[in-house]
Amino acid sequence: MQKVAFVDLYPQYLELKGEIDAALENVIRTSSFIGGKLVTDFENALATSVGTKFAVGVANATSALWMTLKALGVGPGDEVITTPLTAFPTVEAILLNGATAIFADIDEKTFQISPQEIEGKITPRTKAILPVHLYGIPVNLKEILRIAGKRNIPVLEDCAQAQGAEIGGKRVGSMGAAGCFSFFPSKNLGCWGDGGAVCTDDENIARFVRMFSNHGRLEKFTHEIGGANERLDTLHAAILRIKLTKLDEWNAQRRNIANFYTEALEKIEEIQTPQVYEDTVPVWHLYVIRAQKRDELANYLKSKGIGTGLHYPLPLHLQPAMGGEKRRGELPVVEQVTNEILSLPMYPHLALDDAKRVVDEIANFYSGKC
Ligand SMILES: Cc1ncc(COP(=O)(O)O)c(C=O)c1O
Incomplete structure:
Protein backbone atom coordinates (compact mmCIF):
# COMPACT_ATOMS: atom_id res chain seq x y z
CA MET A 1 0.00 0.00 0.00
CA GLN A 2 1.45 3.35 -1.03
CA LYS A 3 1.48 5.76 1.90
CA VAL A 4 0.58 9.44 1.60
CA ALA A 5 2.36 11.50 4.26
CA PHE A 6 0.56 14.44 5.86
CA VAL A 7 3.68 16.51 5.27
CA ASP A 8 7.16 15.77 3.87
CA LEU A 9 9.84 18.46 4.09
CA TYR A 10 12.79 16.48 2.74
CA PRO A 11 12.09 17.28 -0.97
CA GLN A 12 12.52 20.99 -0.16
CA TYR A 13 16.08 20.28 0.96
CA LEU A 14 16.81 18.06 -2.03
CA GLU A 15 15.69 20.82 -4.41
CA LEU A 16 18.17 23.29 -2.85
CA LYS A 17 20.81 20.92 -1.47
CA GLY A 18 23.84 22.43 -3.25
CA GLU A 19 23.07 26.00 -2.21
CA ILE A 20 22.04 25.14 1.35
CA ASP A 21 25.07 22.94 2.00
CA ALA A 22 27.41 25.67 0.73
CA ALA A 23 25.68 28.35 2.83
CA LEU A 24 25.89 26.25 5.98
CA GLU A 25 29.54 25.46 5.38
CA ASN A 26 30.21 29.16 4.95
CA VAL A 27 28.62 29.98 8.33
CA ILE A 28 30.52 27.17 10.01
CA ARG A 29 33.81 28.23 8.40
CA THR A 30 33.44 31.84 9.52
CA SER A 31 32.11 30.68 12.91
CA SER A 32 29.83 33.71 13.00
CA PHE A 33 26.71 32.18 14.45
CA ILE A 34 24.90 35.17 15.99
CA GLY A 35 23.68 38.14 13.94
CA GLY A 36 25.86 39.58 11.19
CA LYS A 37 25.46 40.17 7.47
CA LEU A 38 23.59 36.95 6.72
CA VAL A 39 20.82 37.90 9.13
CA THR A 40 20.67 41.43 7.71
CA ASP A 41 20.60 40.11 4.14
CA PHE A 42 17.70 37.83 4.97
CA GLU A 43 15.82 40.60 6.79
CA ASN A 44 16.19 42.89 3.77
CA ALA A 45 14.98 40.19 1.37
CA LEU A 46 12.06 39.42 3.66
CA ALA A 47 11.02 43.08 3.92
CA THR A 48 11.04 43.26 0.10
CA SER A 49 9.01 40.05 -0.18
CA VAL A 50 6.39 41.15 2.36
CA GLY A 51 6.38 44.77 1.18
CA THR A 52 7.28 46.53 4.44
CA LYS A 53 10.02 49.03 5.29
CA PHE A 54 11.40 46.87 8.10
CA ALA A 55 11.79 43.19 8.92
CA VAL A 56 13.36 42.00 12.16
CA GLY A 57 14.37 38.36 12.49
CA VAL A 58 13.50 36.85 15.87
CA ALA A 59 13.54 33.48 17.64
CA ASN A 60 10.01 32.32 16.71
CA ALA A 61 6.54 33.72 16.01
CA THR A 62 5.43 33.37 19.62
CA SER A 63 8.12 35.83 20.66
CA ALA A 64 7.43 37.98 17.56
CA LEU A 65 3.80 38.37 18.67
CA TRP A 66 4.74 38.81 22.34
CA MET A 67 7.26 41.58 21.59
CA THR A 68 5.09 43.37 19.02
CA LEU A 69 2.13 43.50 21.41
CA LYS A 70 4.55 44.88 24.01
CA ALA A 71 5.71 47.49 21.49
CA LEU A 72 2.05 48.45 21.03
CA GLY A 73 1.85 49.06 24.78
CA VAL A 74 -0.26 46.00 25.64
CA GLY A 75 -0.04 45.17 29.35
CA PRO A 76 -2.04 44.15 32.43
CA GLY A 77 -5.66 45.32 32.35
CA ASP A 78 -5.75 45.46 28.54
CA GLU A 79 -7.82 43.26 26.26
CA VAL A 80 -6.70 41.86 22.90
CA ILE A 81 -9.33 40.41 20.56
CA THR A 82 -8.37 37.30 18.63
CA THR A 83 -9.76 34.10 17.14
CA PRO A 84 -10.55 30.97 19.16
CA LEU A 85 -9.42 28.85 16.18
CA THR A 86 -5.64 29.16 16.07
CA ALA A 87 -2.51 27.63 17.53
CA PHE A 88 -2.19 28.29 21.26
CA PRO A 89 0.91 30.53 20.83
CA THR A 90 -1.28 33.34 19.44
CA VAL A 91 -2.93 33.56 22.84
CA GLU A 92 0.29 32.98 24.77
CA ALA A 93 1.63 36.22 23.30
CA ILE A 94 -1.29 38.06 24.92
CA LEU A 95 -0.93 36.24 28.25
CA LEU A 96 2.85 36.83 28.34
CA ASN A 97 2.09 40.55 28.39
CA GLY A 98 -0.32 40.13 31.31
CA ALA A 99 -3.32 41.07 29.13
CA THR A 100 -6.65 39.28 28.62
CA ALA A 101 -7.51 37.38 25.44
CA ILE A 102 -11.03 38.07 24.18
CA PHE A 103 -12.31 35.62 21.59
CA ALA A 104 -14.51 36.58 18.65
CA ASP A 105 -16.27 33.72 16.83
CA ILE A 106 -15.37 32.64 13.30
CA ASP A 107 -17.01 32.65 9.87
CA GLU A 108 -17.89 28.99 9.32
CA LYS A 109 -17.17 29.01 5.58
CA THR A 110 -13.65 30.46 5.69
CA PHE A 111 -12.70 29.42 9.27
CA GLN A 112 -11.45 33.00 9.80
CA ILE A 113 -12.30 35.43 12.60
CA SER A 114 -15.55 37.29 11.82
CA PRO A 115 -15.26 41.11 11.63
CA GLN A 116 -18.84 41.50 12.94
CA GLU A 117 -18.02 39.34 15.96
CA ILE A 118 -14.90 41.44 16.58
CA GLU A 119 -16.98 44.63 16.57
CA GLY A 120 -19.29 43.15 19.20
CA LYS A 121 -16.34 42.40 21.50
CA ILE A 122 -14.71 45.85 21.49
CA THR A 123 -14.68 47.61 24.88
CA PRO A 124 -12.82 50.66 26.24
CA ARG A 125 -10.10 48.20 27.36
CA THR A 126 -9.45 46.84 23.85
CA LYS A 127 -5.80 47.65 23.18
CA ALA A 128 -5.24 45.63 19.99
CA ILE A 129 -6.91 43.29 17.53
CA LEU A 130 -4.98 40.17 16.57
CA PRO A 131 -6.45 38.39 13.53
CA VAL A 132 -4.78 35.20 12.28
CA HIS A 133 -4.61 34.35 8.58
CA LEU A 134 -5.39 30.75 9.50
CA TYR A 135 -4.39 27.86 7.21
CA GLY A 136 -2.92 30.46 4.81
CA ILE A 137 -6.37 31.91 4.03
CA PRO A 138 -6.29 35.71 4.38
CA VAL A 139 -8.85 37.13 6.84
CA ASN A 140 -11.34 39.81 5.82
CA LEU A 141 -8.71 42.40 6.72
CA LYS A 142 -10.30 45.34 4.92
CA GLU A 143 -13.35 45.11 7.15
CA ILE A 144 -11.29 44.48 10.30
CA LEU A 145 -9.11 47.53 9.55
CA ARG A 146 -12.25 49.63 8.97
CA ILE A 147 -13.77 48.59 12.32
CA ALA A 148 -10.46 49.09 14.18
CA GLY A 149 -9.70 52.35 12.39
CA LYS A 150 -12.93 53.97 13.63
CA ARG A 151 -11.60 53.56 17.19
CA ASN A 152 -7.88 53.92 16.54
CA ILE A 153 -7.16 50.36 17.67
CA PRO A 154 -4.01 48.82 16.14
CA VAL A 155 -4.35 45.57 14.19
CA LEU A 156 -1.50 43.07 14.47
CA GLU A 157 -1.56 40.36 11.78
CA ASP A 158 -0.58 36.83 12.82
CA CYS A 159 0.89 35.62 9.53
CA ALA A 160 2.53 32.47 10.94
CA GLN A 161 0.59 30.28 8.50
CA ALA A 162 0.31 32.72 5.60
CA GLN A 163 3.75 33.67 4.28
CA GLY A 164 3.20 35.06 0.77
CA ALA A 165 -0.63 35.27 0.87
CA GLU A 166 -2.18 38.37 -0.65
CA ILE A 167 -5.16 40.67 -0.29
CA GLY A 168 -5.88 43.05 -3.17
CA GLY A 169 -2.33 42.59 -4.51
CA LYS A 170 -0.65 43.30 -1.16
CA ARG A 171 1.06 40.70 0.96
CA VAL A 172 -0.32 39.83 4.38
CA GLY A 173 1.72 41.37 7.15
CA SER A 174 2.03 44.68 5.30
CA MET A 175 -1.40 46.17 6.03
CA GLY A 176 -1.81 46.22 9.80
CA ALA A 177 0.49 47.86 12.37
CA ALA A 178 2.80 44.86 11.89
CA GLY A 179 2.84 41.26 10.74
CA CYS A 180 4.39 38.37 12.65
CA PHE A 181 5.78 35.35 10.82
CA SER A 182 6.90 31.85 11.85
CA PHE A 183 9.70 29.86 10.26
CA PHE A 184 8.83 26.67 12.16
CA PRO A 185 10.06 23.83 9.88
CA SER A 186 6.68 22.92 8.38
CA LYS A 187 5.58 26.51 7.70
CA ASN A 188 5.43 27.76 4.08
CA LEU A 189 8.85 29.31 4.66
CA GLY A 190 10.47 27.01 7.21
CA CYS A 191 13.95 26.81 8.72
CA TRP A 192 15.58 23.87 10.51
CA GLY A 193 14.39 24.69 13.99
CA ASP A 194 12.59 27.72 15.41
CA GLY A 195 12.59 31.12 13.74
CA GLY A 196 10.30 34.09 13.22
CA ALA A 197 10.11 37.71 12.14
CA VAL A 198 8.26 40.97 12.66
CA CYS A 199 7.55 43.00 9.50
CA THR A 200 6.32 46.57 9.76
CA ASP A 201 6.41 50.08 8.29
CA ASP A 202 6.49 51.51 11.80
CA GLU A 203 10.02 52.48 12.78
CA ASN A 204 9.17 52.51 16.50
CA ILE A 205 7.88 48.94 16.45
CA ALA A 206 10.90 47.72 14.46
CA ARG A 207 13.32 49.52 16.78
CA PHE A 208 11.63 48.21 19.93
CA VAL A 209 11.56 44.59 18.70
CA ARG A 210 15.19 44.75 17.54
CA MET A 211 16.26 46.16 20.90
CA PHE A 212 14.09 43.96 23.15
CA SER A 213 15.04 40.77 21.29
CA ASN A 214 18.75 41.54 21.80
CA HIS A 215 18.91 42.10 25.58
CA GLY A 216 17.45 45.60 25.33
CA ARG A 217 20.31 47.05 23.32
CA LEU A 218 21.16 48.42 19.90
CA GLU A 219 24.81 49.06 20.80
CA LYS A 220 26.96 46.24 22.19
CA PHE A 221 27.37 47.45 25.78
CA THR A 222 24.47 49.91 26.15
CA HIS A 223 21.27 48.32 27.47
CA GLU A 224 18.48 50.89 27.10
CA ILE A 225 15.79 48.60 28.51
CA GLY A 226 15.57 45.18 30.10
CA GLY A 227 14.92 42.83 27.19
CA ALA A 228 15.41 39.16 26.38
CA ASN A 229 17.34 36.86 24.06
CA GLU A 230 14.90 36.33 21.18
CA ARG A 231 17.20 36.62 18.14
CA LEU A 232 17.09 34.70 14.85
CA ASP A 233 20.13 32.39 14.54
CA THR A 234 22.52 33.03 11.64
CA LEU A 235 22.36 29.41 10.44
CA HIS A 236 18.59 29.71 10.11
CA ALA A 237 18.87 33.08 8.34
CA ALA A 238 21.31 31.54 5.83
CA ILE A 239 18.85 28.74 5.02
CA LEU A 240 15.85 31.08 4.94
CA ARG A 241 17.55 33.47 2.51
CA ILE A 242 17.86 30.58 0.04
CA LYS A 243 14.41 29.11 0.65
CA LEU A 244 12.78 32.53 0.25
CA THR A 245 13.69 32.41 -3.46
CA LYS A 246 11.39 29.38 -3.80
C1 LIG B 1 -1.15 30.86 13.82
C2 LIG B 1 0.12 30.67 14.59
N1 LIG B 1 0.57 31.69 15.33
C3 LIG B 1 1.72 31.57 16.03
C4 LIG B 1 2.47 30.43 15.99
C5 LIG B 1 3.74 30.34 16.77
O1 LIG B 1 4.80 30.10 15.93
P1 LIG B 1 6.23 29.62 16.49
O2 LIG B 1 6.17 28.12 16.59
O3 LIG B 1 7.20 30.08 15.47
O4 LIG B 1 6.43 30.24 17.82
C6 LIG B 1 2.04 29.35 15.21
C7 LIG B 1 2.80 28.09 15.16
O5 LIG B 1 2.29 27.03 15.18
C8 LIG B 1 0.83 29.47 14.48
O6 LIG B 1 0.39 28.48 13.70
Missing part, protein backbone atom coordinates in the same frame (compact mmCIF):
# COMPACT_ATOMS: atom_id res chain seq x y z
CA LEU A 247 8.48 30.69 -1.71
CA ASP A 248 6.28 31.87 -4.59
CA GLU A 249 6.88 28.74 -6.66
CA TRP A 250 6.16 26.45 -3.71
CA ASN A 251 3.04 28.43 -2.78
CA ALA A 252 1.83 28.08 -6.39
CA GLN A 253 2.32 24.31 -6.08
CA ARG A 254 0.23 24.35 -2.89
CA ARG A 255 -2.52 26.26 -4.75
CA ASN A 256 -2.49 23.66 -7.53
CA ILE A 257 -3.05 20.89 -5.03
CA ALA A 258 -5.73 22.90 -3.19
CA ASN A 259 -7.57 23.60 -6.46
CA PHE A 260 -7.46 19.91 -7.30
CA TYR A 261 -8.85 18.96 -3.86
CA THR A 262 -11.59 21.60 -4.04
CA GLU A 263 -12.77 20.62 -7.50
CA ALA A 264 -12.80 16.90 -6.68
CA LEU A 265 -14.22 17.11 -3.16
CA GLU A 266 -17.04 19.49 -4.05
CA LYS A 267 -18.74 16.49 -5.66
CA ILE A 268 -18.93 14.67 -2.31
CA GLU A 269 -22.05 15.70 -0.42
CA GLU A 270 -20.69 14.90 3.05
CA ILE A 271 -17.72 17.30 2.60
CA GLN A 272 -17.56 21.10 2.74
CA THR A 273 -14.45 22.58 1.14
CA PRO A 274 -12.79 25.77 2.48
CA GLN A 275 -13.92 29.11 1.01
CA VAL A 276 -11.79 32.23 0.60
CA TYR A 277 -12.67 35.95 0.47
CA GLU A 278 -12.82 37.84 -2.82
CA ASP A 279 -9.65 39.42 -4.18
CA THR A 280 -7.34 37.29 -2.03
CA VAL A 281 -4.59 34.80 -2.85
CA PRO A 282 -4.40 32.05 -0.22
CA VAL A 283 -1.23 29.99 0.30
CA TRP A 284 -2.75 26.84 1.82
CA HIS A 285 -0.41 26.14 4.69
CA LEU A 286 -3.12 23.62 5.53
CA TYR A 287 -6.03 22.33 3.46
CA VAL A 288 -8.89 21.86 5.91
CA ILE A 289 -12.30 20.40 5.08
CA ARG A 290 -15.45 19.98 7.13
CA ALA A 291 -16.44 16.33 7.05
CA GLN A 292 -19.42 14.34 8.32
CA LYS A 293 -18.32 11.44 10.55
CA ARG A 294 -14.92 13.16 10.77
CA ASP A 295 -13.29 10.79 13.26
CA GLU A 296 -14.39 7.67 11.36
CA LEU A 297 -13.10 9.20 8.13
CA ALA A 298 -9.73 10.03 9.72
CA ASN A 299 -9.41 6.47 11.07
CA TYR A 300 -10.34 5.02 7.69
CA LEU A 301 -7.74 7.17 5.90
CA LYS A 302 -5.14 6.15 8.48
CA SER A 303 -5.91 2.48 7.79
CA LYS A 304 -5.18 3.24 4.13
CA GLY A 305 -1.80 4.82 4.95
CA ILE A 306 -3.01 8.42 4.50
CA GLY A 307 -1.95 10.96 7.13
CA THR A 308 -4.37 13.66 8.33
CA GLY A 309 -4.29 16.29 11.08
CA LEU A 310 -6.59 18.29 13.37
CA HIS A 311 -6.07 22.05 13.40
CA TYR A 312 -7.40 22.39 15.98
CA PRO A 313 -9.41 19.86 17.97
CA LEU A 314 -10.42 22.30 20.74
CA PRO A 315 -11.35 26.00 20.44
CA LEU A 316 -9.00 27.98 22.64
CA HIS A 317 -11.62 29.27 25.11
CA LEU A 318 -12.21 25.60 26.02
CA GLN A 319 -8.53 24.92 26.76
CA PRO A 320 -7.92 24.38 30.49
CA ALA A 321 -5.62 27.42 30.56
CA MET A 322 -8.40 29.66 29.23
CA GLY A 323 -11.28 28.51 31.42
CA GLY A 324 -12.06 25.11 29.96
CA GLU A 325 -15.36 23.29 29.62
CA LYS A 326 -17.33 25.70 31.78
CA ARG A 327 -17.11 28.15 28.86
CA ARG A 328 -18.76 25.75 26.40
CA GLY A 329 -21.60 27.49 24.59
CA GLU A 330 -19.89 30.91 24.42
CA LEU A 331 -18.80 30.59 20.78
CA PRO A 332 -21.22 28.27 18.99
CA VAL A 333 -19.77 28.43 15.47
CA VAL A 334 -16.22 27.42 16.35
CA GLU A 335 -17.49 24.82 18.82
CA GLN A 336 -19.44 23.12 16.02
CA VAL A 337 -16.77 23.53 13.35
CA THR A 338 -13.99 21.97 15.46
CA ASN A 339 -15.99 18.71 15.59
CA GLU A 340 -15.94 18.51 11.80
CA ILE A 341 -12.58 19.84 10.58
CA LEU A 342 -9.94 17.58 9.11
CA SER A 343 -6.60 18.63 7.58
CA LEU A 344 -5.63 16.67 4.46
CA PRO A 345 -2.07 16.02 3.22
CA MET A 346 -0.63 19.30 1.93
CA TYR A 347 2.93 20.31 1.08
CA PRO A 348 4.45 21.77 -2.09
CA HIS A 349 5.95 18.51 -3.33
CA LEU A 350 2.83 16.39 -2.80
CA ALA A 351 2.23 14.54 -6.10
CA LEU A 352 -1.18 15.08 -7.70
CA ASP A 353 -1.47 11.28 -7.97
CA ASP A 354 -1.20 11.08 -4.19
CA ALA A 355 -3.78 13.86 -3.77
CA LYS A 356 -6.03 11.85 -6.12
CA ARG A 357 -5.58 8.79 -3.88
CA VAL A 358 -6.71 10.87 -0.91
CA VAL A 359 -9.83 11.99 -2.77
CA ASP A 360 -10.60 8.48 -4.03
CA GLU A 361 -10.37 7.03 -0.54
CA ILE A 362 -12.63 9.76 0.84
CA ALA A 363 -15.15 8.92 -1.90
CA ASN A 364 -14.85 5.20 -1.06
CA PHE A 365 -15.49 5.91 2.61
CA TYR A 366 -18.74 7.78 1.98
CA SER A 367 -19.99 5.46 -0.74
CA GLY A 368 -19.63 2.54 1.67
CA LYS A 369 -17.16 0.79 -0.65
CA CYS A 370 -14.71 0.28 2.20
